[in-house]
Amino acid sequence: GDSVTQMEGPVTLSEEAFLTINCTYTATGYPSLFWYVQYPGEGLQLLLKATKADDKGSNKGFEATYRKETTSFHLEKGSVQVSDSAVYFCALSDLNDMRFGAGTRLTVKP
């Protein structure tokens, strides 16, 4: 079945560092891909999405490109802030289901 694998954390960075969180997927069809973020004590929030190959999703300085050839959807941000500290989830959705990766905890230190 469809599945999502994302890099294990935790990830600790200094403020203004470059961020990459790797995400790869396995799917039989043509899923949509998402990144969600979970701040402490809250539910998940949609960060960005891409619905077809070569689409780039972007929001709040975060970007991810849907790469069909490498089945990847890596999350990047050029300069992280302390306020970006959270857990990030990669997810895929086909017609019937949404599957989440295990989550990657990011801590940004001043």
Next chain:
Amino acid sequence: KAGVTQTPRYLIKTRGQQVTLSCSPISGHRSVSWYQQTPGQGLQFLFEYFSETQRNKGNFPGRFSGRQFSNSRSEMNVSTLELGDSALYLCASSAGAKTRDSPLHFGNGTRLTVT
């Protein structure tokens, strides 16, 4: 527009009891999904409802059940609670019939502790 509302925010129950959690989706959203989140297992899908019908179900025992009302509000029930049921239970709504392009909008969850 109000977001997804889950009540209560925290619950403490003892083994063997039952519990009911409530979820009010975003106005106009007809699909409601439930997830269990634990540190060890991550996010696990429980079930999804659309227009009062269960459309999809995850791999959980029959002690976990749910329903959706005509106003799209949803409840989930866990009977005969076990220690392992301690978790954050998240409800999410979406605008469409869970199509591939419809993102989920999550509530802040109900933290259930079973003692």
